[in-house]
Amino acid sequence: MTENHHFLVQQVGKGDKQALAALYRAYERPVYKFIVSRLNDPHEAADILHEVFMDIWRVAASFEGRSQVRTWIFGIAYRKVIDAHRKRSRVTVTDEVPETGDVAEAADAGYAAKQEAEHLRFCMGTLSDDHRSAISLAFYEDMTCAEIAEIAGVPEGTIKSRLHHAKKLLLHCLSGRIRGRAVA
Amino acid sequence: MTRSRDEMELDLAFLVNGTLSEAEMAEMEALLAEDDLLAAERDALATIRAEMQAEEIRTPGEFGLARLMRDVNRDAAAPAAAETKVVALRSRTWMWQAAAAVAVLALAVQAYLPTTGAPQGEGYVLAGASAPGALVVSFAPDTPELQIRDLLVGAELEIVSGPSALGLYRLDVLDGGDLDTATAALRAARTIVESVENAEN
Incomplete structure (x- = not known):
């Protein structure tokens, strides 16, 4: 599976749109779920998912295979959501553990x-x-x-x-x- | 090597998701057997994980893939157009609009070309002449998927093919829908829809 996805990324890097579609089908659901879990906005999440795969299309040729395809793709999504939060100037809701509670x-x-x-x-x-x-x-x-x-x-x-x-x-x-x- | 309770507690989430090594797992299980609080936390985290994994979620699916292919084709078309030197274009968006206009012309309907040197033939692929669908539509670049979806659902339309290399979609009305009403709805959505034409197969 991992080798297959690595091959797909290599193909995407050569401009193979079918390989991109195959990657999309393999990762769309988990990546979308990850994005939604961080944004709580399914529509914005759909737009970010789109941006993630556009990035994959544009930079796949530079993927060197030093990381797994999964971590590479999730890394792109991770940074995209951070960018989205910055645009929103969203404040951190909670960062400290309350003293009360059991x-x-x-x-x-x-x-x-x-x-x-x-x-x-x-x-x-x-x-x-x-x-x-x-x-x-x-x-x-x-x-x-x-x-x-x-x-x-x-x-x-x-x-x-x-x-x-x-x-x-x-x-x-x-x-x-x-x-x-x-x-x- | 024996780790402290605090160090091991930090691995609780990875015990729950099953990614610890066998040795680490055995070490954790031994600790949990003696620590009721930690065992309760483990059970709670396991419930949370199960809840999260069971959560149903509706993804963009094939519509998202169609949108991706549309924009990928747009990306790919830009350098190809430059190589053919058909016409100097100042921006990708501008080129996209001009190319879409050419395609509409090819469908023998009204079109507007903003320059005298519009792209022709070479380097472009027109929507298939025998493709299904009653309407041929192009959407404004960067229109969110949500807006397109809402428009199509509201107008009782479905995408039956596309995007083409030029980003054209062919649409059909759903069973029970009315083509004229749907066409009017598309034409009214001027911020979303760039062109709407009846397909001529």
């Missing part, structure tokens, strides 16, 4: 129930882009720490730290929402 409570509070999807969406939306990216790549794509670090262009320790904080924030947020619903 992780164990969140874990035990019936979170496993299926109806919590909406809570999860909400709480993901409260995370900073760095945190959300790390969670998305780890849980949507099941990427290794090294892969996520390569995409984000930071050391692995930074990714572990981001995931750790994102986990605390998510569980804290979920705990609060579940508690609120129970009270209501």
Whole structure:
């Protein structure tokens, strides 16, 4: 699979549009999901997805194969979303773990129930882009720490730290929402 | 090598997504067996991951691919046009509009060419003469996919082929739709649609 995608990128670099279409079909869904998870705007996400594949078309000839095709493509998407955030001048919503809240409570509070999807969406939306990216790549794509670090262009320790904080924030947020619903 | 609890806790997400090595996994499992809080966190993260992976999402799909091919063709057409030296064009957008106008002329309908040296034949591929579709349409460059989709859905139209090398799409009305009404809707959307013509197969 990886070798096949590498071959496709090489073909795209030679101007093969069918190879580009094949790459699009292989990566459209996961890359789009990743972008949406960071923007919460499906329409803007569709435009950014388009830009990602236009970039692939334009720069595929310079792909040297030192990274996996997947991390290369996600890296392009990662930077595109950062650009989009800069254009929006979007502020970071949450970066610090609140002092209150009990992780164990969140874990035990019936979170496993299926109806919590909406809570999860909400709480993901409260995370900073760095945190959300790390969670998305780890849980949507099941990427290794090294892969996520390569995409984000930071050391692995930074990714572990981001995931750790994102986990605390998510569980804290979920705990609060579940508690609120129970009270209501 | 034995790691501290804090160091190992940082790997919890990777235990959950199954990307740790066997040795790391075994080390983590041993810790979790003694640490109820960490085990609860592991279970919560596993639920979150399952929830995220189960999430249904509607992607741009084939429409997004058609849009990509349209713009790729536009990208590819720019240097080709320069090589043929048919006409000096000041910008890609301008060239695209001129080329689209030539294609419309080829369909024997009204067209407007802004210069006397419009591109002709060589270097361009016209929409297939026997292609399906009742209408031949070009969209304004950089129109978001959402706007195009909303327009087509509202006018009860579907793309049946395209984009061509010139970025032309052939459209048909959906069952129960009215061609005249749909054509009028397209012509009214002047900021999105650059040209609308009846196809002549």
